[in-house]
Amino acid sequence: xxxxxxxxxxxxxxxxxxxxxxxxxxxxxxxxxxxxxxxxxxxxxxxxxxxxxxxxxxxxxxxxxxxxxxxxxxxxxxxxxxxxxxxxxxxxxxxxxxxxxxxxxxxxxxxxxxxxxxxxxxxxxxxxxxxxxxxxxxxxxxxxxxxxxxxxxxxxxxxxxxxxxxxxxxxxxxxxxxxxxxxxxxxxxxxxxxxxxxxxxxxxxxxxxxxxxxxxxxxxxxxxxxxxxxxxxxxxxxxxxxxxxxxxxxxxxxxxxxxxxxxxxxxxxxxxxxxxxxxxxxxxxxxxxxxxxxxxxxxxxxxxxxxxxxxxxxxxxxxxxxxxxxxxxxxxxxxxxxxxxxxxxxxxxxxxxxxxxxx
Amino acid sequence: xxxxxxxxxxxxxxxxxxxxxxxxxxxxxxxxxxxxxxxxxxxxxxxxxxxxxxxxxxxxxxxxxxxxxxxxxxxxxxxxxxxxxxxxxxxxxxxxxxxxxxxxxxxxxxxxxxxxxxxxxxxxxxxxxxxxxxxxxxxxxxxxxxxxxxxxxxxxxxxxxxxxxxxxxxxxxxxxxxxxxxxxxxxxxxxxxxxxxxxxxxxxxxxxxxxxxxxxxxxxxxxxxxxxxxxxxxxxxxxxxxxxxxxxxxxxxxxxxxxxxxxxxxxxxxxxxxxxxxxxxxxxxxxxxxxxxxxxxxxxxxxxxxxxxxxxxxxxxxxxxxxxxxxxxxxxxxxxxxxxxxxxxxxxxxxxxxxxxxx
Numbered sequence: 001x002x003x004x005x006x007x008x009x010x011x012x013x014x015x016x017x018x019x020x021x022x023x024x025x026x027x028x029x030x031x032x033x034x035x036x037x038x039x040x041x042x043x044x045x046x047x048x049x050x051x052x053x054x055x056x057x058x059x060x061x062x063x064x065x066x067x068x069x070x071x072x073x074x075x076x077x078x079x080x081x082x083x084x085x086x087x088x089x090x091x092x093x094x095x096x097x098x099x100x101x102x103x104x105x106x107x108x109x110x111x112x113x114x115x116x117x118x119x120x121x122x123x124x125x126x127x128x129x130x131x132x133x134x135x136x137x138x139x140x141x142x143x144x145x146x147x148x149x150x151x152x153x154x155x156x157x158x159x160x161x162x163x164x165x166x167x168x169x170x171x172x173x174x175x176x177x178x179x180x181x182x183x184x185x186x187x188x189x190x191x192x193x194x195x196x197x198x199x200x201x202x203x204x205x206x207x208x209x210x211x212x213x214x215x216x217x218x219x220x221x222x223x224x225x226x227x228x229x230x231x232x233x234x235x236x237x238x239x240x241x242x243x244x245x246x247x248x249x250x251x252x253x254x255x256x257x258x259x260x261x262x263x264x265x266x267x268x269x270x271x272x273x274x275x276x277x278x279x280x281x282x283x284x285x286x287x288x289x290x291x292x293x294x295x296x297x298x299x300x301x302x303x304x305x306x307x308x309x310x311x312x313x314x315x316x317x318x319x320x321x322x323x324x325x326x327x328x329x330x331x332x333x334x335x336x337x338x339x340x341x342x343x344x345x346x347x348x349x350x351x352x353x354x355x356x357x358x359x
Numbered sequence: 360x361x362x363x364x365x366x367x368x369x370x371x372x373x374x375x376x377x378x379x380x381x382x383x384x385x386x387x388x389x390x391x392x393x394x395x396x397x398x399x400x401x402x403x404x405x406x407x408x409x410x411x412x413x414x415x416x417x418x419x420x421x422x423x424x425x426x427x428x429x430x431x432x433x434x435x436x437x438x439x440x441x442x443x444x445x446x447x448x449x450x451x452x453x454x455x456x457x458x459x460x461x462x463x464x465x466x467x468x469x470x471x472x473x474x475x476x477x478x479x480x481x482x483x484x485x486x487x488x489x490x491x492x493x494x495x496x497x498x499x500x501x502x503x504x505x506x507x508x509x510x511x512x513x514x515x516x517x518x519x520x521x522x523x524x525x526x527x528x529x530x531x532x533x534x535x536x537x538x539x540x541x542x543x544x545x546x547x548x549x550x551x552x553x554x555x556x557x558x559x560x561x562x563x564x565x566x567x568x569x570x571x572x573x574x575x576x577x578x579x580x581x582x583x584x585x586x587x588x589x590x591x592x593x594x595x596x597x598x599x600x601x602x603x604x605x606x607x608x609x610x611x612x613x614x615x616x617x618x619x620x621x622x623x624x625x626x627x628x629x630x631x632x633x634x635x636x637x638x639x640x641x642x643x644x645x646x647x648x649x650x651x652x653x654x655x656x657x658x659x660x661x662x663x664x665x666x667x668x669x670x671x672x673x674x675x676x677x678x679x680x681x682x683x684x685x686x687x688x689x690x691x692x693x694x695x696x697x698x699x700x701x702x703x704x705x706x707x708x709x710x711x712x713x714x715x716x717x718x
Contacts, residue, residue: 034513064507069428075475115436148423154393168527
């Protein structure tokens with residue numbers, strides 16, 4: 001082990017000449033540890049899963065599933081550190097509510113109760129806090145969830161960044177739902193609920209220093225209603241995942257790695273808006289790795305795929321839904337994409353960080 | 360409304376001559392908004408409770424109580440921003456586990472499932488993170504709770520402070536427990552489970568710049584086992600509260616304000632260690648306002664008080680338990696203390712902040 005950052009300085013000449021090999025051993029936390037890519041996963045595996053080992057945590061799900069009395073319950077948590085806190089299409093408040101609603105929805109659960117924990121930086125304008133909590137209230141009301149408990153801490157100026165919000169949530173899983181990564185199997189059809197990469201591009205457009213003119217707005221939205229419609233259509237929806245940090249590439253890779261199947265996707269089938277596509281080209285970003293906050297990927301038994309797709313397209317949040325690929329009994333643990341020009345490429349998990357603090 | 364901080368500078372001469380009247384209208388968040396005193400409560404009332412209004416939130420409890428199927432469930436959340444992250448007797452990790460276990464215990468619940476959300480500052484030594492998660496694991500195992508879901512975010516250097524942790528928790532309330540602020544009534548006896556102010560003094564001793572020699576260690580500990588022993592002894596334990604931020608003064612005032620009864624306490628009956636007492640005298644701090652992290656206050660029907668006290672004293676975490684006062688049908692909403700020298704004084708809620716970032 002070594003201090004990757006100080007070493008970088010010493011060896012800058014050597015490193016400039018060498019092809020950089022991603023390193024996994026670090027003595028300090030890097031921004032990339034929060035990026036949703038390989039480093040994030042290594043940290044989670046080597047520290048958190050190792051330390052807190054238990055059967056519920058090891059399921060590789062977006063949330064924890066357990067029973068309370070006769071009910072199947074899902075529990076999730078997420079901290080939000082998005083920068084800037086206000087962006088086109090939303091703010092950290094509705095993002096924090098929708099994000100946790102979505103994690104519950106990805107377990108097939110109907111979201112019921114949320115907690116909200118605030119870490120405020122000294123000097124935050126009270127007006128900002130009021131706007132943010134107002135958005136939280138509206139987002140919660142939209143889905144019928146209640147914010148039932150909360151906490152507020154304040155840190156000195158320069159020891160935080162305006163506001164961080166943690167939301168944790170509890171949802172009830174209906175009897176007919178059985179959504180688990182391990183249900184994914186070869187033959188399953190992969191459906192995405194709409195156009196990708198909108199949240200990430202909206203954040204970039206709002207971020208200081210990136211003078212970038214676009215009307216792309218964040219897709220932040222609660223997916224629980226869409227999911228319940230889908231579940232009403234088919235019992236054979238096997239896995240759901242919202243492709244947030246790390247984009248659809250990371251979500252596909254996570255499921256491929258957990259279930260040891262192969263994913264095959266078709267680039268030309270992936271829905272993407274013109275402006276987002278143009279922005280990605282200008283900025284040199286790959287939209288597959290850019291965060292979404294109101295989209296889901298569904299792995300569905302091939303016999304039910306058309307029916308589920310149709311149900312999705314009838315919902316306002318699924319009108320651009322499309323089949324983008326299938327699960328294959330080949331290249332296990334990997335995601336392979338047929339590109340628009342017909343060649344094949346491996347879509348790997350990003351090692352580091354494309355856009356820090358995206359959610 | 361006005362900006363209290365800039366105004367203070369302009370009027371410093373006038374203000375130096377005047378008796379400072381605490382102000383409640385601020386345009387910005389101050390450190391004192393997180394101190395657990397009047398400003399904290401105003402913020403909670405005027406922003407959070409106002410905005411997220413619902414019957415569960417309005418109970419004034421340490422956690423939310425609701426039903427899932429046939430079971431009564433408690434849910435709580437707390438973010439931990441303690442500075443420094445390592446201190447005599449513990450670190451931010453076991454504090455985060457014990458604190459949320461205790462909030463559940465104060466609802467009479469048996470803690471079951473916890474979530475853990477980490478906000479890491481770029482540059483945090485990985486060794487520190489491992490020590491902290493190791494403490495969390497041990498603290499969880501001690502009480503038999505499982506950390507079932509988690510989340511990690513990383514913020515850039517200078518936009519956080521090493522590590523902040525949010526823990527949310529779910530517990531099951533046994534059939535015989537009915538712990539609610541509103542059950543508090545005149546005649547109830549007030550019992551504290553042990554010596555006060557140890558956590559706050561331990562933090563101060565560890566804090567940079569306070570060259571202060573003491574062997575006081577934080578009392579951070581999980582109170583759920585003690586609480587279940589108490590509940591097995593009596594059905595007439597009406598309210599429980601752990602006097603964390605703002606100390607026992609704030610906890611007593613909160614219950615007095617919520618239930619509109621009067622509290623009378625006897626200074627000489629309050630257990631306090633010699634070193635803590637000496638430290639408070641040297642530093643000019645009132646121990647009634649200093650945080651505890653392994654103590655509880657119980658409001659118990661007078662007929663059962665001796666039995667409950669005895670059960671507490673048999674438990675390692677209650678061996679210094681003592682009756683410190685009673686609930687009276689007088690000076691409603693206020694806490695009045697008979698001092699050691701025999702006079703009476705009102706123990707008010709602190710307006711601002713005695714020790715920021717204590718938990």
